[in-house]
Amino acid sequence: xxxxxxxxxxxxxxxxxxxxxxxxxxxxxxxxxxxxxxxxxxxxxxxxxxxxxxxxxxxxxxxxxxxxxxxxxxxxxxxxxxxxxxxxxxxxxxxxxxxxxxxxxxxxxxxxxxxxxxxxxxxxxxxxxxxxxxxxxxxxxxxxxxxxxxxxxxxxxxxxxxxxxxxxxxxxxxxxxxxxxxxxxxxxxxxxxxxxxxxxxxxxxxxxxxxxxxxxxxxxxxxxxxxxxxxxxxxxxxxxxxxxxxxxxxxxxxxxxxxxxx
Amino acid sequence: xxxxxxxxxxxxxxxxxxxxxxxxxxxxxxxxxxxxxxxxxxxxxxxxxxxxxxxxxxxxxxxxxxxxxxxxxxxxxxxxxxxxxxxxxxxxxxxxxxxxxxxxxxxxxxxxxxxxxxxxxxxxxxxxxxxxxxxxxxxxxxxxxxxxxxxxxxxxxxxxxxxxxxxxxxxxxxxxxxxxxxxxxxxxxxxxxxxxxxxxxxxxxxxxxxxxxxxxxxxxxxxxxxxxxxxxxxxxxxxxxxxxxxxxxxxxxxxxxxxxxx
Amino acid sequence: xxxxxxxxxxxxxxxxxxxxxxxxxxxxxxxxxxxxxxxxxxxxxxxxxxxxxxxxxxxxxxxxxxxxxxxxxxxxxxxxxxxxxxxxxxxxxxxxxxxxxxxxxxxxxxxxxxxxxxxxxxxxxxxxxxxxxxxxxxxxxxxxxxxxxxxxxxxxxxxxxxxxxxxxxxxxxxxxxxxxxxxxxxxxxxxxxxxxxxxxxxxxxxxxxxxxxxxxxxxxxxxxxxxxxxxxxxxxxxxxxxxxxxxxxxxxxxxxxxxxxx
Numbered sequence: 126x127x128x129x130x131x132x133x134x135x136x137x138x139x140x141x142x143x144x145x146x147x148x149x150x151x152x153x154x155x156x157x158x159x160x161x162x163x164x165x166x167x168x169x170x171x172x173x174x175x176x177x178x179x180x181x182x183x184x185x186x187x188x189x190x191x192x193x194x195x196x197x198x199x200x201x202x203x204x205x206x207x208x209x210x211x212x213x214x215x216x217x218x219x220x221x222x223x224x225x226x227x228x229x230x231x232x233x234x235x236x237x238x239x240x241x242x243x244x245x246x247x248x249x250x251x252x253x254x255x256x257x258x259x260x261x262x263x264x265x266x267x268x269x270x271x272x273x274x275x276x277x278x279x280x281x282x283x284x285x286x287x288x289x290x291x292x293x294x295x296x297x298x299x300x301x302x303x304x305x306x307x308x309x310x311x312x313x314x315x316x317x318x319x320x321x322x323x324x325x326x327x328x329x330x331x332x333x334x335x336x337x338x339x340x341x342x343x344x345x346x347x348x349x350x351x352x353x354x355x356x357x358x359x360x361x362x363x364x365x366x367x368x369x370x371x372x373x374x375x376x377x378x379x380x381x382x383x384x385x386x387x
Numbered sequence: 388x389x390x391x392x393x394x395x396x397x398x399x400x401x402x403x404x405x406x407x408x409x410x411x412x413x414x415x416x417x418x419x420x421x422x423x424x425x426x427x428x429x430x431x432x433x434x435x436x437x438x439x440x441x442x443x444x445x446x447x448x449x450x451x452x453x454x455x456x457x458x459x460x461x462x463x464x465x466x467x468x469x470x471x472x473x474x475x476x477x478x479x480x481x482x483x484x485x486x487x488x489x490x491x492x493x494x495x496x497x498x499x500x501x502x503x504x505x506x507x508x509x510x511x512x513x514x515x516x517x518x519x520x521x522x523x524x525x526x527x528x529x530x531x532x533x534x535x536x537x538x539x540x541x542x543x544x545x546x547x548x549x550x551x552x553x554x555x556x557x558x559x560x561x562x563x564x565x566x567x568x569x570x571x572x573x574x575x576x577x578x579x580x581x582x583x584x585x586x587x588x589x590x591x592x593x594x595x596x597x598x599x600x601x602x603x604x605x606x607x608x609x610x611x612x613x614x615x616x617x618x619x620x621x622x623x624x625x626x627x628x629x630x631x632x633x634x635x636x637x638x639x640x641x642x643x644x645x646x647x648x649x
Numbered sequence: 650x651x652x653x654x655x656x657x658x659x660x661x662x663x664x665x666x667x668x669x670x671x672x673x674x675x676x677x678x679x680x681x682x683x684x685x686x687x688x689x690x691x692x693x694x695x696x697x698x699x700x701x702x703x704x705x706x707x708x709x710x711x712x713x714x715x716x717x718x719x720x721x722x723x724x725x726x727x728x729x730x731x732x733x734x735x736x737x738x739x740x741x742x743x744x745x746x747x748x749x750x751x752x753x754x755x756x757x758x759x760x761x762x763x764x765x766x767x768x769x770x771x772x773x774x775x776x777x778x779x780x781x782x783x784x785x786x787x788x789x790x791x792x793x794x795x796x797x798x799x800x801x802x803x804x805x806x807x808x809x810x811x812x813x814x815x816x817x818x819x820x821x822x823x824x825x826x827x828x829x830x831x832x833x834x835x836x837x838x839x840x841x842x843x844x845x846x847x848x849x850x851x852x853x854x855x856x857x858x859x860x861x862x863x864x865x866x867x868x869x870x871x872x873x874x875x876x877x878x879x880x881x882x883x884x885x886x887x888x889x890x891x892x893x894x895x896x897x898x899x900x901x902x903x904x905x906x907x908x909x910x911x
Contacts, residue, residue: 130671138424139438140423140424144441144442146421147447154447155419157679160670162661164660176663177664180671184674185675199605247616247618248616249617304662341723341772343721366692397829399661400688400829401829403828405683406703406708409683409704409708412652413708416650416709429830430890460865461867462867510877511879515880516880
């Protein structure tokens, strides 16, 4: 059976995620549920979208991603389903799914059939009342036609990840994300980096410091910086054995520059 | 198969929850285990009880709730099972289950048969040695009569959630809980609120500020306060897009007052 | 079916653990995966090894432990499998598995067959690219002979937990670990403690204070210290109802001394 994969900003402190699982089980007993992450910063659609983009493609065909970062809960923002060639994504229409749509295309549906919602419907916890049950009904094979109606692409909320600026002599990028180790993810993709690099020696400049390109953390001394092609296909910057984010006081949006040597 | 649902204050740092799952699996292979929460503040029976009360009813019939917040572990406090019309609840007899009992009634049993415990029995980790195995044996269908004996209601530890004070002109309530977003849960229930309100305009006073009643966060400007009927049927107070708890320096027990307009 | 048990330092913030589960499911659909812990301090092989040692034996026979605390990822450190009489352990060769090997013995294999890795292979996320897939293939029954080759014991990275010093009048121990409650685990085992004690009255000295031996937290007044035989077979020191680590400002490696009375 396909898994339901949960991505939320509900954290681990409260009963919110547990209750979503209970709701799923009441509708579709013995469902398999995998936690993608629940520690998205509260309401941070950008972070949710970026996180989802890094890892969704590692899940089996048929996986149903239930993505609930929903600062507009209770307003008129729609609830939607994106069906790609491999997956379903269920989410508020707030931009979260836009980067996935850009990459995968697919069909977009608006969730309209209230008979599939919990009743009474709260105005602040649609993860429990709408997104969990809809995910469970999708898993049970209820067709999209019964859950809602086609949603016009032009009404899909946009969220564009900022792209880097490439010239022959340099690339200007910025920090999009920090992981739990304090490593920084840049908006520079492996492919465009390698194409620009043309086999030459390069270095990265961040906060006025020159940082070398390496393959693994231990190629630099402890606490020294390096950059590398990260596991998600983006350039990353890190310290060997420590948190770059904390030690250097970095924040999302900080600029980084790539130069060719000599 | 019914799930075992875990609620503890064991956190995520240590192996405690993992080991409880291992123990369950040794007794009942391939059990489904759902995490309700493990981030109850250490030893905080009130918080555990309140959390359980908000979400247990969303789980499928037959669910076995294994609830271990147990500051009295190793003392003479009993281990009990509450069997309601829908669920089993396994827990120390320390008040945690009292609000559930008040609401659902049911049978209370004391766990006495040591042959179902792990051996040797530790004096500080009954989650592993008693509550996990008993939950697994319940899932396997071992009858209550074999696990223990009826427990007299008068010996059930009490825990009474403080109730609000209602007069025709105002309701005096207090904060019972903060969620991960810093939203405050008051001890004022939807039903009593609506009945008192009689369709009139009302406002909430908290820390000397007047707070309007709204349906969703975005009906007030960013960082402004609102109160609303929360998804668990209690009134909640929040800031749009920020943590009320942190920004206003609130704590559990802080008073809040509802008034009618004009 | 046996579970795959995950122990990592990947935390809960990012998609890393979720993605490992996705990878496992693509190879071995509907696998059962149990989280041991993901909150090992970043890169702390000692903590990972100690944590694993405390709880692995509670899991069912056939469990596959996938242990990824891997500060040397991308270097020449090998990926290995330890097969004991009951379990498989998959891990980088960095000492993490050494205490388990010392206790259980068994066969050690080096993972060499790249056809079982994800491709392309990253240089910084072998949890996703090597350890998750190898664990999934083990679960599917791929024999060790197909995954790799026998690994010479003399090349197994060592990690020795510091032992205590025992004389007839005292035991000198040290703090190895703090749990989420701030309780301190000493490197003094129940068995050696009881043998040394010879039924006499004893006390523990830590930070110049005399601490009594008790069975449960509530045998001392709130916030007072006690020591006891912990649930994992090590002596532990704690405050009743509070964090010893925080209140007393302790750190790993701090010394503690046991003395006989009178």
